[in-house]
Amino acid sequence: MNINSSKIQQTFGKAALFVLMALALVCMPKPADAQTRIRDLASVAGVRSNPVYGYGIVIGLDGTGDQTTQTPFTTQSIVAMLQQSGINLPPGANLQLKNVASVMVTGNLPAFAQPGQAIDVTVSSIGNAKSLRGGMLLMTPLKGADGQVYALAQGQLIVGGAGASAAGSKTVINHLSAGRIPNGAMVERAVATPFNLGESLQLELHSTDFSNAIRVAEAINNTMGPNVAQALDGRIVRVRAPSNPNDRVAFLAKVQELSISKAMGTAKVIVNARTGSVVMNQAVMLESCAVAHGNLTVKITATPVVSQPAPFSQGETVVAQQADIQISESGGELIEIKGAAQLSDVVKALNALGATPSDLISILQAMQTAGSLKAELEVI
Structure with missing residues (x-):
């Protein structure tokens, strides 16, 4: 039985290459979550203008x-x-x-x-x-x-x-x-603040989110010690702080620099009905659906018509308006929109419709009613 040694080396070489690639994928570190400082998520109660x-x-x-x-x-x-x-x-x-x-x-x-x-x-x-x-x-x-x-x-x-104005202009x-x-x-007078009063401070999240409140409390407890912070609800985190004003300032400065993995916020689509603006955040998702959208155009043309009286009839010349009304509807092609979980994919899917911002408002409302738009639609 003859065995070709060169073929065996090529086979084992390819197998070794696949094994190394698999090990590299397994050992490759996962991309880190987006880190957000606590100072960007919350403010100290009572510290305001x-x-x-x-x-x-x-x-x-x-x-x-x-x-x-x-x-x-x-x-x-x-x-x-x-x-x-x-x-x-x-x-x-x-x-x-x-x-x-x-x-x-x-x-x-x-x-x-x-x-x-x-x-x-x-x-x-x-x-x-x-x-x-x-x-x-x-x-x-x-x-x-x-x-x-x-x-x-x-x-x-x-x-x-x-x-400047002159001569009526x-x-x-x-x-x-x-x-x-x-x-x-x-x-002339300072405004009293509760910063140095009491045994604890309250951090107020800019938006209500139970996940972010828990993550803020956990980050503080992991760094400053157990039971230092407690999430009271989706917006308030109570923090035990030193009684000495100098130590309290240093403590809070360190707390504000702590970073957490910010939870994905509530999916929202904000629609300005006056300007036709549509803004959506990164949490917006789409499920597969089919959309057909057409435009209805109504054109009215008014033409002046002059009616002259008969000679020596003592009549008057009358000017009337003759209106010509035309209604046209452009055909709406049925377009399939595939499901999208990232904002960039959502934008690409909506751009495929080729709709104007005012038309897009109606489409988004219909998609939410059909259950395809996974977001809260807010009209301002």
Whole structure:
């Protein structure tokens, strides 16, 4: 019996190659799940900004202020301000203030804001001022929801727009009735926060998800020790923290840097009915279905028709409209859409329909009713 040694070597060589490839696939590390820091998933309860607002006066306008006949509160504000400065106007004085405007000043106190800290404010006209460009905001107390003054605002406005008018023509670029004052307000009172109160802190997830709440608690317990964190529900995670303020800050900084494997969120398709926009997240899935979609077009053409009376009939010429109505429907081809579990595949399947965004809204609603669209459809 003759045996070809070269063929045996080739056979064993191929077998060894397949074995090595199989071992490489087995030993190949699995792709790591997407890691998300806790600071990107949750915030600390009570650590937030606080809105403040106040009524103020802007002066120094170039004739573009409020018309005092239509905004009497502007005149009343100026009279009260002058009286506080020791200037008493005669009764019935007719003030023509073209360089003054009444405004509302708004801002946000950041978390842990302290007296002496500067914050940005936005100044918006509440009267009929044409422009706030070049104006100066007089000292305006900014109050919180409790009616207490937390900041004082004053400074030169920055308005991003421009405008000009002459001989009845007017051109405006951007918005002239609002502006900003960078670092225009000084904090006068700090807002109390519960950060250093109690034995524990609460982490609030940005969106309700029981899986993420459990994963956050497990990550903290695995790093900081057992029973340090406890998931109370799908949104709140209670964390035991050191009582010393310095240790508590360091503890929370370390907790926020911990990473977890973020759970897949709720599948959602957001539809804006006004603009026709359609947005879907990565959790959206499709099951196989068949879709046929056609367009219905209605065309109406109006043609003027002139009817002339007979000679010497003393009739009148009549102009009428003759309407021509045409209805056409384009054929909708039945298209099979295969099931897709990834967002890129879902987009490819929907693009195969060739539908406009407005048509896509109707298609998605029908697909959800049929059970093919595995997502929550929300119309805003």
